[in-house]
Amino acid sequence: MNNTAIRPKRWTFFAYLIPGVVIYAFMVLVPLVLALRYSFYKWSGGPKMEWIGLKNYQILLQDEKFWGAFINNLLIVGFSVIGQIGIAFIIAIFLMNKWVKWREFHRTVIFIPVVLSSVVIGFLWSMIYNNDAGLLNWLLTSLGLESWIKPWLDDPNVVMYSVTAPIVWQYIGFYLIIFMASMQSINGEVYEMAEIDGATGMKKTLYITLPLMKDTLKIAVMLCIAGNMKAFDSIFVMTGGGPGNSSTVMAQYAYDTSFKAFKLGYGSAISIGIMVLSVGLIMISRLIGGKSND
Amino acid sequence: MKKGLKRWTSMLLISCMALVVAGCGSSQSSSGSGEQAEGKKEPIKFMHMFDKNAEGGGLHQAELLDTFITENPDIKLDQEVQSHDNYETKIKTLAAANELPDVFLIKSSMVTTFVENGLVMSVDELLDKDADWKNGFVDGALDTYQVDGKTYGIQFSGGPTHAIYYNKDLVAQAGFNEFPKTWDDFLKLIDNLKAKDITPIAFGNKGKWLANSSYMSTLGDRFTGTEWFNKLVNNQGSKFTDPEFVQALTLFQDLAKRGAFNSDMNSIDNNQMKTLYYNGKAAMFIEGAWASNAVETGGPKEILDKTELAIFPAIDGAKGEQNGVSGGGGWAYAVNVNIDKAKLDDVAKMLKFLSDKDAAKVILKYGDIPSSKVENMDELNLSPMTKKMVKMLETTKYVPIYDSRLSPGLTESMNAAMQDMLIGQITPEKAAEVMQKEFDNEM
């Protein structure tokens, strides 16, 4: 990748790179170092800070609530990788077909939930799940499926699925756009040649589209993990992490610890923990998906 | 290029480090007294959550503040108004960065932490200068803001956090022309309502605090008595696992098991639960005094007319006082320990204006229960709900509100444990253990 032919002058090189690095260092890295520092203290706000070394991390390793929250995050990541990326991919393929009606409309509209803030999404879906006036129960009743009705957000065995559905739904449009951009850039001739060779529907998808989109899919998986390991807003609006702690995710646990329970040192340790686990998970996904080309 | 990059990277690293160090250094020293401009007064920095245009609690404070500003053009205020939820996040950030305004609001549960960190000054010196103001407070109104005998908060209103709002028609249909006087009758009422397919009690505990604030604080005290709580906070032997407290938890869980609440109690909030009540689908809801204003402004007229007030009936065999309702805590004004002393007189003037016995009349007018005594109450033109509330309080006695007295961390885990308990995930014994464990951790 050392392209001597197009190598820029030294000052151009720095002028391109430095603004990004500097602003990023000051806005992200410095606060991160500060957070790391706080995580070694017992601190409840104000000037009094007590150095306790790695004790916060020791507690974190044995904190059932934290690991319970981690499992919840894993569940969301799992469903999102399958749901968001899977459904978006299928829709993208459908939309490549000329016999699908209103393609422009679908393409436009499916992205709309991405545009809404998570707070609005959470608010909307709590109305959908509402017991008496909710859309979901109304739908089940009119289909004659009363027995399926559940307290969607109140049953600790169901609640994680209920809060994951809106997250999956919200971001389908995001991946759809990425996939469609990627599919449209696949040269049409490739398909034409394949069709001459007798490839149809499924086969075209499996043997041409999928391999050509491998890099895009990898990117999507990474974005999906990164986004969902810090999921917070919509769940916070829907259940506040309840009942009990059954829908608490890591980011909410960190927030509650810092801003409700006032344990700022431990809260910082949790945030650092979230990052470490996210990096780990992405590493694992890269190992599974094969090494990237760079 | 290689060399340049290395040098540049190390410079960047060094400057980051320098900034970190500078950040820490200055955060400890920069908050001295304000600039001493001669002749011209510095404005009082004041953060609160009272927006005269917003709905909900605290409208009386907004009105009083408006009047105060017009009457005292020489006193300059630099106000920051945040809504309730945002206020809590923001005040904690400001406290962490040692950047608190001159005057702000704290809850009684925050007092200990703020005092330990040396962030707030004792308001005794303000109160002591003005006996009229100091003695005008209802007995014990400021007790919950005291640490080691010094007061750190000036409360303006603090009604009960427990009151049963009930629809008298629905209760009558279930066979009770009067609200039940004993717990057994109360349970019978619940059963009768259920048999008629009416939700007995609309309960919206998504915020998790309602169970603690409006139910458990009162129920717990009925069983344990207030002495138990005082021993608990002073770490003199009371435990959450004491049989009396567990009995109270069991009674609470039994209500849930009996079907007293709507099944989605953990996913709707205290606003949505009122919708059930407004629609006539629920016969009661339980919340603090603040809800009376909500019913008056947000509820349909025909429901408002049928709404009466009660408290939990006496519980047989429980050893606490049976007319106790949790109340008296809540938000209060606090003063920054680093405030420019020159501002103190104006601050005292303002806080007095917001909380004394004249302010009390305005507070009562809005249906809230003031912390200062009200003279000649009959002359005031009060709304029916407020009159009912005042009447109810004549025969009751305040007991501690758990979530406004116990530490925020403990409150968090109590709230979560109770939610788990109410859906039958854990037993009352286990819930008590969880609470005790968190309590031991903090001690």
Add this chain to the structure above:
Amino acid sequence: MTKLKTLIPRILINLFLFIMSLSCIFPILWMIYSSLKTQQEFNTNIISLPTRLNFQNYIDAFRIGKMDTYFVNSVIVTVLTVVLTVVISFLAAYILARFNFPGRGVIYFMFLAGMLIPVHGLLIPVFVEFKSLGLLDQRITLVLPYVAFNLSMGIFLFENFIKTVPLEVEEAAAIDGSSTTRRVLTIVLPMCLPVISTAIILYFLGAWNEFPFALVLIKSPELRTLPVGLTNFNGQFTVNYPQMMAAMVIVVLPVILTYLAFYKKIMQGMTAGAVKG
């Protein structure tokens, strides 16, 4: 027979897409018509249509919520963020995509790690830093963290896309004596238009909807942005839902309109890119 065999799946697929789209558009419609109801109407039935049009909620939203001021602030902050982020992340991504130099891996990883940071964990550190730099509560205050936190996603998207722009074209131009900046502007940039449109929408959303930093770093009401203004409608013990919906519509509508405006460009850009690539 074969016709039927292809027809049925086609109908089902059309139906599926239709339901999907409906589920995406209904919430917006619900929000819009609910904002025209009175609070009591809404409390009685949350799904029903308003019995008559009632614009009071919008009037209140502007009067009470000072939504007009917040709106202008949001626009300024968002536009600044989008412009700065596109320029900065594109240039940095170009270097990272085209050249290998010592420290490249570290810098790239560092940018990517930004996507993993839960912002709530950095609220207090950022506040402390801004305080010591004297950057709190100014017009530029929010732009800085917004740009920084958007850089990660931007650099990630751009870096991947720029790598697909064929090197030969650039090399040919370089041999003809074209400078780096000229090549970036005339060759790389036009080919990256689709991904830039995508990035613009994402940056726009990020800045427009951001809440925690806006709450903590800004003090003056004159500088507040819409998401914080929105929470004015949320009292301590009461919420006027229809009024809140009206406020939400005010927040959401510009985003949807911007998106619809840009959507055409994205699609055009995509096809243009495909032809060239």
